Amino acid sequence: METMLSSTIAYCPLCKSNEFARIVSNAQGVFMVRQCPKKPDNAFKLSSSVDWYLRRVHAVQPVSSACSTERKPSSQGCPKDCGLCEWHAGGLHLPVFSITNDCNLDCPICFTYNRPDSKYYKPLEDVKKIVDHIKRENPNIQLVNITGGEPTLHPQILEILQLLRDEGIERVTMNTNGIKLSADREFAKSIKASGAQCVLSVDTFDPQKSITIHGKDISTHKRKVLALLEELDIPTTILSVAIKGLNEDEVAQIVNQYISKPFVKSITIQNMTYTGQNGSNFGSHKYITIDEVENSLAIEDKIAVDDFFALASYHPLCYSVAYYLLLDERLIPLTKIFDLETLKEMSMDNYILEPKEEFRQKFQEAISILWANGEEEDVIASLKSFIKDLYPSDRELTQKQREALIESKTKMLYIHPHMDENCFDLGRVNLCGDLVPDESGDMIPACSYNLFYRQKDERFWVE
Amino acid sequence: MKPKIFENKTVLVSGGTGYIGSAICREFYEQGATVWFTYHKNSQKADEMMAEMPDSNALYLDLRDTASINKAIEKLYKEGITIDILVNNAAMSQVMPLPMLDEEDVDMILDINIKSVIFLTKAVMKGMIRQKEGAIINIGSIAGHRVLEVPVTYATTKAALMGFTTSLANELKRFNIRVNMVVPGMMEEGVARNVPEDLKKDFTDHCLMQRTGKASEVAQTVSFLASAQSSYINAQSIFVDGGI
Numbered sequence: 001m002e003t004m005l006s007s008t009i010a011y012c013p014l015c016k017s018n019e020f021a022r023i024v025s026n027a028q029g030v031f032m033v034r035q036c037p038k039k040p041d042n043a044f045k046l047s048s049s050v051d052w053y054l055r056r057v058h059a060v061q062p063v064s065s066a067c068s069t070e071r072k073p074s075s076q077g078c079p080k081d082c083g084l085c086e087w088h089a090g091g092l093h094l095p096v097f098s099i100t101n102d103c104n105l106d107c108p109i110c111f112t113y114n115r116p117d118s119k120y121y122k123p124l125e126d127v128k129k130i131v132d133h134i135k136r137e138n139p140n141i142q143l144v145n146i147t148g149g150e151p152t153l154h155p156q157i158l159e160i161l162q163l164l165r166d167e168g169i170e171r172v173t174m175n176t177n178g179i180k181l182s183a184d185r186e187f188a189k190s191i192k193a194s195g196a197q198c199v200l201s202v203d204t205f206d207p208q209k210s211i212t213i214h215g216k217d218i219s220t221h222k223r224k225v226l227a228l229l230e231e232l233d234i235p236t237t238i239l240s241v242a243i244k245g246l247n248e249d250e251v252a253q254i255v256n257q258y259i260s261k262p263f264v265k266s267i268t269i270q271n272m273t274y275t276g277q278n279g280s281n282f283g284s285h286k287y288i289t290i291d292e293v294e295n296s297l298a299i300e301d302k303i304a305v306d307d308f309f310a311l312a313s314y315h316p317l318c319y320s321v322a323y324y325l326l327l328d329e330r331l332i333p334l335t336k337i338f339d340l341e342t343l344k345e346m347s348m349d350n351y352i353l354e355p356k357e358e359f360r361q362k363f364q365e366a367i368s369i370l371w372a373n374g375e376e377e378d379v380i381a382s383l384k385s386f387i388k389d390l391y392p393s394d395r396e397l398t399q400k401q402r403e404a405l406i407e408s409k410t411k412m413l414y415i416h417p418h419m420d421e422n423c424f425d426l427g428r429v430n431l432c433g434d435l436v437p438d439e440s441g442d443m444i445p446a447c448s449y450n451l452f453y454r455q456k457d458e459r460f461w462v463e
Numbered sequence: 464m465k466p467k468i469f470e471n472k473t474v475l476v477s478g479g480t481g482y483i484g485s486a487i488c489r490e491f492y493e494q495g496a497t498v499w500f501t502y503h504k505n506s507q508k509a510d511e512m513m514a515e516m517p518d519s520n521a522l523y524l525d526l527r528d529t530a531s532i533n534k535a536i537e538k539l540y541k542e543g544i545t546i547d548i549l550v551n552n553a554a555m556s557q558v559m560p561l562p563m564l565d566e567e568d569v570d571m572i573l574d575i576n577i578k579s580v581i582f583l584t585k586a587v588m589k590g591m592i593r594q595k596e597g598a599i600i601n602i603g604s605i606a607g608h609r610v611l612e613v614p615v616t617y618a619t620t621k622a623a624l625m626g627f628t629t630s631l632a633n634e635l636k637r638f639n640i641r642v643n644m645v646v647p648g649m650m651e652e653g654v655a656r657n658v659p660e661d662l663k664k665d666f667t668d669h670c671l672m673q674r675t676g677k678a679s680e681v682a683q684t685v686s687f688l689a690s691a692q693s694s695y696i697n698a699q700s701i702f703v704d705g706g707i
Binding site: 361364365368369371372373 | 588589590592593634637638
């Protein structure tokens with residue numbers, strides 16, 4: 001029996017237009033069913049568990065207050081008015097922009113467009129314009145992500161990183177496949193010196209799967225660059241694409257293997273989306289849902305399904321997040337310490353959990369409750385030891401040092417399904433906070449950008 | 464007959480067999496509370512109190528033994544008992560000039576007047592945090608706040624209770640637990656029995672009320688601070704000293 005849960009506006013890959021969709025549940029899970037006369041039976045699976053969907057997606061979700069002052073009027077309707085239009089409900093939390101179309105790989109899973117015939121490297125002055133644009137949109141922004149192509153191939157990559165630092169962006173993250181880093185130790189040291197954080201794609205260590213995913217075997221490079229990042233203690237996010245039936249088990253192993261490593265600050269798991277110059281034609285278009293990823297990660301004692309919750313300010317189907325404190329080599333999920341409401345409040349308008357001063361009050365309250373409710377003694381002992389480190393009796397720490405210490409003990413695990421045409425949902429894109437700014441003054445939700453805009457930008461693609 | 468405003472409330476009074484402690488027990492008992500009190504040496508008085516206040520509960524406790532404090536309170540939790548009101552009343556004093564004090568003398572008074580207060584409170588507030596409600600009243604002394612001819616160690620510990628009261632009130636504010644202190648002046652009995660007559664007279668001469676205080680007057684203030692009538696009073700020290 002099918003149950004109607006809600007409705008939304010989806011996108012039809014055949015008609016190339018928006019269309020009505022029902023969200024329904026049955027014994028197999030929750031599905032988005034598009035009302036397309038050309039292809040009537042096209043259910044897209046949103047979750048395997050109806051209970052999970054009702055708890056996660058039908059829950060109260062705080063919406064961002066960090067909105068722009070400049071919005072374009074909406075004339076053609078979403079997603080055609082991007083820029084942002086006046087209807088966009090999300091704030092800017094993660095600005096992400098490409099600084100080059102140059103890449104030293106041609107991965108079959110690549111969900112973006114990069115023309116190899118005409119290399120493009122974003123000029124420094126355009127980066128500066130983008131930063132100004134970002135600051136106008138969200139003056140409190142602390143985080144900028146640069147991507148490509150392969151950003152390390154930009155001849156002025158170090159100048160760009162320096163510019164972003166000089167502009168007061170505290171956390172600059174740079175996507176990379178790691179090939180240049182693994183080959184050039186001095187370059188890696190320069191990246192370390194820049195203060196940037198590497199977002200390293202790691203999908204597999206299996207040579208055969210690496211060929212399937214990356215077009216050639218780069219598994220050795222991956223091991224080498226991970227060792228180098230660890231040796232140089234370069235703060236790193238591991239970015240893994242989970243492909244149903246191919247590497248989802250290995251992704252779970254990678255997460256469990258690396259989450260406790262000091263140099264790894266966070267891990268992001270993206271589901272495979274079938275779009276872009278290569279990704280559109282990859283594999284058999286199987287999708288993995290958030291709840292399936294959560295379940296797949298709980299293979300050891302480290303990570304549990306209950307650790308995850310929907311990231312505030314985003315649509316619940318866009319980000320599932322787990323925050324941890326790594327104390328005495330033990331991961332303590334923040335869902336164990338804080339109630340969900342407090343966690344969402346603390347992560348509101350933020351992609352990352354920032355240990356601001358109000359954290360102290362909430363932390364103190366939370367550990368009192370944990371203690372009163374009879375939490376395990378070793379957890380209490382670890383928390384006590386952490387507090388001793390934060391407030392040592394034999395020296396003084398500045399607030400910045402304290403925040404750095406908290407951050408060094410904090411681990412973030414994101415499950416972040418992108419959208420392709422098959423699962424595009426205007427409800428999700430409307431709340432998107434991962435925005436692609438352009439020097440022209442546009443600001444486009446990342447999935448809309450990848451699906452509808454990038455291939456129209458001749459710097460990146462020519463039809 | 465007093466109104467039973469503490470019906471369904473459980474109070475624990477440390478040092479319940481003393482002059483002020485027994486008065487506090489009596490006050491809460493008369494107002495309908497389930498009374499628990501600790502005693503150490505005076506078992507005869509404990510028996511008398513239980514005879515006087517049927518259904519009240521005496522708890523033998525060596526307050527210098529932190530493990531036994533924890534054990535006793537854990538036992539209450541296991542029996543489904545949560546303390547709603549804690550009165551940290553137990554204290555000792557030793558008339559002795561500083562040159563005569565050995566380390567063990569100081570340890571003794573710090574253990575009973577400070578350390579046991581901290582650990583009894585810690586054990587009891589666990590249940591209060593769980594139920595997000597509670598009241599804690601510490602019994603201080605005028606000796607901790609005025610220039611009086613009192614033992615240095617006693618004055619030190621009673622002054623320390625003020626810091627304990629205010630900082631604990633701050634820490635527990637988020638759990639709807641209020642922490643206050645009652646500061647008695649010169650009492651008719653109790654510790655005051657050891658005070659020489661000339662000093663007692665000096666005190667009453669300078670006291671606006673021209674007399675020593677009664678334990679019941681302290682007890683009434685304590686019960687007020689434990690009641691909903693004082694719901695906006697927190698982190699305060701209320702002096703019950705006749706005006707000095």
